[in-house]
Amino acid sequence: MGADERTPPRSWAERLGRARRGRLARALGEAAAGWLGACLPGLGGFFLAALLLPPGRAVSGALAAAAMAWILATFAWRILRPLLEWPTLPRYALWLERRAALGRNEFTNALALERDARWETSPVSRDLVALALERAARTLEGLPLSRLHAERRLLPPLRLALLGLLPIALAWGFSPSRSAEAARLILAAGGPGALPALELSVEPGAASVARGQPVTIRAQVHGSRRPSGAWLEMRRPEGTWSRSPMDRQPEAPAAADSYLFAVRSLEGDLEYRVRAGWAESPVYRLRALEPLQALGYMLLYESPAYTGIPPRREAAARGDVAALEGTRVTIEVAHRRPGARGSLRFDDGTGSELLAEAADRLAGAWTVERAGRYCVELRDDAAAQIWRSDSFRVTAAADLRPAVRMLAPAPAIRMPPEMQVALEIEGLDDFGLTELALVYGRSEDQPSRVTLERWPASSAPRDIRRRHLWNLAELQVLPGQELYYYLQVLDNDPLHGPKAGETPLFTIRFPTLPEMYAHAEEERRDEIRALAETLERQTDLQEELGQMARELRRDERVSWERQQQVEALLERQESLAGKVEEIQQSLAASQQRMENQNLFSPEILGKVREVQELVAEIQSGEFHQALERLRRAMESLDPQELQRAMEQLQASQEDVAQALDRTLQMLKRLLADEQIDRLKEQAAALEARQAEVNRQLEQGGAADSTRALSPEERAELSAQQEALERQLEELRSQLQELADKSGEMPDIKQALEQLLAQPDSREAAEQMRQALQAMEQADRSGALKFGRKARQGLQQMQQAMQQMTMQIDMEQLEAIARSLYAIANRLVGASQREEELLSQSGLGPRDLARRQQELYEEAREIGDSLVAVSRLTPYVGRAQLRALGEALERIQRSRDAFGQGQRRLGEAMAGEAMRGLNSTTIALLEAASQCSQSACNASVPSPFHRLQTLSGQQQCLNQDTQQMIGACQTPRLAPGQQESLARLAARQEMIRQGLEEIRGDLQESGRMMGDAGRMIEEMEEVVRQLKAQRADPQIVQRQERILSRLLNAQRSLRRQDETEERRSRTGEDPGPRTSPLPVEAGRSPAEVLQRAMLRGSQDPVPGEYRRLVDAYLRALLRAR
Known part of the structure; x- marks a missing residue:
């Protein structure tokens, strides 16, 4: 409290004065409140103006002056x-009297009375x-002064x-x-602090740069309120x-603006x-200097004389x-610093001075003796500068080892x-x-080395590319064995001696016949799976295209x-086309492999070629044209x-889908035919063995047919x-399994079931069991008796299988011919x-x-009927289906034209349709x-099968001979071994006689088998050696x-048979023909065609071939 409030007033004037001070x-x-209410809104307006106006000293001074004037005013x-x-006390x-509505001037009179008292x-x-x-005083105390004072x-x-204050x-x-x-803009009042703070950084600042080099000047402007651009001011020293303008960089950080200018x-x-803007950097200077450094190197290589390498000069940056x-x-160092000197500094502490070759070039030389490192040193004594290059590598290479692959x-x-x-x-x-040498051998043999080629050291080639045809027929490699080999080359190194280079180890495996058949069957199944998948995807794609259309x-x-x-x-669609191409390549590869390995008969190979032709037809030129047209339409x-499009x-x-379906069905049929052909070969091999x-039994008992079997003979036989x-x-199990899986081909299934129902194979098995029992009892005559019956049963089974395959082919072709005629x-x-x-x-149009x-x-x-038939044969191709x-389509267009009243157009389309049908x-x-012609050809036997049987017998004989000679450890043979060699000689003689018969039959038909004479001579020599009881390893060779020549002869016969192979052709105008009969007078061509087809549908085999077919079938029945 103040002093006037603590001390009670002594007079009226004091009382009234205290009230006046409250007022x-x-x-x-x-x-103060009124001043704030008037001043602060004005200052808020000045603050908003400072926010909106561009910064500057003039603006700052004007705003500051206006703000100060407003405050003072x-x-x-x-x-x-x-x-x-402010009023006086009276x-x-x-x-107060007026404010309090006192009418008697009580306060004023009290002042006057007190003054005059x-x-x-x-x-x-x-x-x-x-x-x-x-x-x-009482009246004053009773007044509400605080309310009366509040005006x-x-x-x-x-x-x-x-x-x-709100906008601020x-x-x-x-x-x-x-x-x-x-705020700073107003408070600075036009002074230096009026402008926003800007931080300007410049690179490279003051620097020294090599003359002629580009320079990039960069500037970064930092600040919350930055100018819209930057300028570069340049001059020559003492110039103007x-x-x-500098280029603004868009990738600058958010807190700064980046600019650059490229000199x-x-x-x-x-x-x-x-x-x-209002910021300015200091003045910087860029100094252009001639660099003290190596600008490049020129290296001269002078190789030793024995290498024959000419001197080589090359420019290098290092x-x-x-x-x-x-x-x-010799190294030459280029530089630009006048008066520069240099030297070479090696990592072992030695050095070599560089001599001046020219004003801008230094040179020095040394001999490469070892690997190491060195650097180039340049000195400028006048400028007291030294420059050293990077450390360079010295690689001392020795004569390299040769390489071969x-x-x-x-x-x-x-x-x-x-x-x-x-x-x-x-x-x-x-x-x-x-x-150049070839090293080879089997795992159980010592490797052999054969020199393929040599070159003198004076004219030795540095690189070679050779093709060597390696004949493996002379090597003793049996089916199931592996041959290892690699190549080796030697160089002409005179210092360290010839060095060798070798390839990795390579392997050649002689597969067994079952492995070849299994591999071929697996490939065919893969082709069927791939084709089925392709057909399914093509069908889906066809539906999608229809929906899209x-x-x-x-x-x-x-x-x-x-x-x-x-x-x-x-x-x-293009991916599917590539898949079809892969299938076609697989078929071509499998056909080539089948031909080389003699796995199947020429008839099977002919069917493979037919399937290949079908696959080739799938992707016709019209299909690719349709794809290309659709692609152009898209563009x-x-x-x-x-x-x-x-x-x-x-x-x-639709054509592609039909072709895929046909090919798939024919591939399935081909797989079944191949399996039957394989089983036929197995049956033939069983009969031969x-x-x-039986021959071993006969040979062993030639002097006495009742002589009992020796223990060795009994065990072996x-x-x-x-x-x-x-x-x-x-074999029977495989036939039954094939029959069970041939549900889609009822003719094959029925033929196999009929074959299995015949007693030949069961009787042969029973005779084999009885022969085995007789052998175990050492009964030679009983074993020979049952063995002959077993062979007879196997022969009948083999003939039945041959007849079955021919009958299947003939019946299928006949059924197809009848369907086509119908x-x-x-x-x-x-x-x-x-x-x-x-x-x-x-008739009217309707x-x-x-x-x-x-x-x-x-x-x-x-x-639809023609499409169904086309799935079974290649003789109905895309041309016939497309023609129909x-x-x-013309019949449909003719119908539409008649329906629309266009009779002339409808008749024209009907005429074209009739010609298309014809x-x-x-x-x-x-x-x-x-x-019909193919059905007749299928009934004619080929010597290929007989030669194939001989090849199988020769392969079995080779294996037995190899085992027999390997068992002969001493020059003196045991009696059992002598008998075994005699049996081997008899088997070889039987094979020779069979080959003689085949050669004679071929000569009668005007065909040749080139190596038959040499094979017969080789067989005669083998027979003489075996009869002489000589266990010589050369016999196996x-x-x-x-065997190799027999296989080659098979291929030769197969190629001759291919000249008569079946081929499908698109429909053409056949011209004059003898069957059906010539056109009868008075009949239309359509009627004549119909009569000819009625005659042809009765028997699809022409008359001139029917007699041969019937005779062949009767011969087969008599053989049974």
Whole structure:
């Protein structure tokens, strides 16, 4: 509390003065609030102006002056003016009386009485004055002074003040840095702090740069409020400034702006500075210096004389050296610093001075003796500068080891059927090769080394590429064994001696016959799976294309999504085309392999070629044209052209799907035929081995047929007979398994079941068991008796299997021929009805359209029948199916034309349809004739099978001979071994006699077998050696050569048979023909065709061949 409040007032004036001071305090508060309410909104406006106006000293001064003027004006008006007009005490008394509505001037009179009381002498007067003063005091104390003093409310001006502060607070909250800059702009009052803070960094600043080098000047401007650009000012020393804008970099960080300016070539000293708005960098200087460094190197290599390498000079950016030991290296160092000197510093502490070759070139030389490192040192004594290069590598190379590689064959291969391997060889050495050798051997033998080629050291080639045909027929490699080999080359190194280079180890394996058959069957199954998958994917793709074509008809334009769908469809279609190409390549490879390995008969190989032709037809030129047309339509984005292209592709896809389905069915049929052919060969091999067992029994008892079997004979023959019995059971199991899996081919299934139902194989198995029992009892005659019966049963089984395969082929071809004749007959009928329709001039268009619809439905059923037949034979190709499809399309167009009243167009389309039906009929008759001819050819036996049987017998004989000679450890043979050699000689003689018979039959038919004479001579020599009881390993080598020539003879016979192979052809106009009969007079061509087909459908085999076929079948029945 103040002193006036702690001490009670002694007079009225003091009481009234204290009230007046309360009024003053209230007035000052009201003035301050009013000043704030007027000043702060104005300052908020100045702050907003500072935010919006660009920064500058003029703007800062103007804003500061305006803000100060506003503050002073509002202060003077709101605060000073009320203070200057403050009332005296009497006036305050009058104001208070008016404010309190006192009507008697009580306060004013009390002031006057108190002032004049000191002049009163009368006690009464003094008492009256005191009473008046006391009354005035009570009145003053009863007044609400605080309410009377409040002339104005404080809240409204304070609200205005808060409203004035509101924009400042909001701006500060959103951007403190910008708000601080605005406040600084006002407070700086035009001084240096008026502008926002900018930090300007410049690179490279003051620097020294090599003359002619480019320089990039970079500047970064940091600050919250940055200018929109930067300028580079440059000048030559003491020159005038030039100004260029700098390029702004978009990848600059958010807190800075980055600029650059590229000086392409600094040719002299340059001063520069950077300006960015109100910021300016110091002046920097770029100094252009001639660099003290090596600009490049020239290396001269002088190799030792014995290498024959001429001197070589090369320019390099580095001084790395790679040379042979003893090479003299001369290095030239280019530089630009006048008066520079240099030297070479090696890592062993030695050095060599560089001599000046020219004003800008130094040179030095040394001989490479070891590997190490060195550097080039340049010195400028005048500038007291030294420059050292990077450490360069010195590589001292020795004479390298030669290299050799085998380009072909693969590291692990099967023994080729021709017993020859082509070695593709590449050899390389740095100075020359002197020898190429082949090292080979089996795992159980010592390796053999054969020199293939030698070269003198003086003219040794540095690289070679050779092709060596390695004949394996002379090597003793049996089926199931492996031959290891590698190549070796030697170089002409005179210092360290010849070094050898070798290839990795390669392997050649001679597969067994079961392995060959298993591999071929697995490949065929893979082809079937791949083709089935391709057909399924093609069908799905065809449905998607149809759906897409229907949707495209409803679209007015080709959308981007539709384009992507078509592109994806094209890619998938091309992928399927690649899959078909892979299948075609697989078929070609399997055919080649089958031909080389003599696995199957020529008939099977002919069927493989037919399937290959079908696969080749799948991807016709029209199919690729349809794809290309669709691709072009996609590029043009023409909806109509795209629709037509898709319709064309749909038609091609349908052809492809049909071809895939046909090929798949024929592949399945081919697999079954191959399996039957394999089982036939197994049956023939069983019969041959049983014959060999019988011959051993006969040979062993030639002097006395009742002589008992020796223990050695009993053990050996029992093992052979037991193995034959087991193999026969396996053969029957395989036949039954094949029958069970042939559900899709009922003719094969039925034929196999009939074959298994015949008693031949069961009786043969029973005779084998009885022969085995007789052998175990040492009964030679009983074993021979049952062995002969077993062989007879096997022969009958083999003949039955041969008859079965021929019968299956003939019945299938006959059924196909009959079906083709029947389809052609129906086509002729359709053609006749089309001809009759054209002659019906009295029918109206609607009746004509109705009859064309009936004809279309009939022709479509005929087409379905033709498609079903085409799945069974290659004789019905795409040409016949397409011709019939075009005829159907013309019938449909003729129907539509008649329905629309266009009679002329309908008749024209009907005429074309009739001609199409006739051409298809002729083509089908040609196909039916081919089927009949093939049925006749299938009934004629080939000597190929007889030679194939001899090859199997020779292979078995080779294995037995190898085992026998390996068992002969001493020159003196035991009696049992002598008998075994005699039996081997008898077997070889039987094979020789069989070959003589085949050669004679071939000579009678005008055909040749080139190596037959040499094979017979080899066989005679083997027989003489075996009869002489000589267990010579050369016998095995002769037999291996015999087997190799037998296999070659098989291939030769097969190629001759291929000249008569079956081939399918598209329908053509056959021209004059003798069957059917010539056109009869008075009949239309359609009627004549129909009569010919009725005759042909009765027997698909022409008459001139029927007699031969019947005679052959009767001979087979008699053999049973």
